[in-house]
Amino acid sequence: AQKITQTQPGMFVQEKEAVTLDCTYDTSDPSYGLFWYKQPSSGEMIFLIYQGSYDQQNATEGRYSLNFQKARKSANLVISASQLGDSAMYFCAMREGRMGSARQLTFGSGTQLTVLP
């Protein structure tokens, strides 16, 4: 079974509008972290936002917010007021395991977001 599922291979949004990128995850570990990264066409991976499994509130970082629904095992990324520079591939990732483990990241297949002028 896929540990991280991103069901939207591609998304389009009008500039200045909000967009939600979906991510569901699968784990039996009670301690985990969820991450979103942005990858522009230049190839680097840019960290956007983090949500811990024990965090009581949804994470927010500027125009990025994470809609964390633990019971549904979903961690959707919401980008408000989209900008042309937001066009990129977006990856959801999960880190399982307690301290002392390798704490590797497992990545989803990504969503290609295109912001239209």
Place this chain on the structure above:
Amino acid sequence: EADIYQTPRYLVIGTGKKITLECSQTMGHDKMYWYQQDPGMELHLIHYSYGVNSTEKGDLSSESTVSRIRTEHFPLTLESARPSHTSQYLCASSPDLGTGGRDTQYFGPGTRLTVL
């Protein structure tokens, strides 16, 4: 702001050559990682390190090898490059913040390798 560097950014090389991809970070992070990514696809972990003299293989089998002699340096070597090694290689590092810590992985710019 992450300070992690990879060289070269782009490499085109012939089959059978030995190559080393460099990765350095100036943040003093104990943990470092190598990922392989084909275009438009997800990242797969190929190697990781907890610290100096510690290296482990990741989930994706790879013919490459790594070393960690210094905290800041985590090079990846392919003894004999083949066309199947054509991919992007991304290096990352993360701090070890102890129990409850948020150990975000910060990535370098990547190396795009093409083996002819």
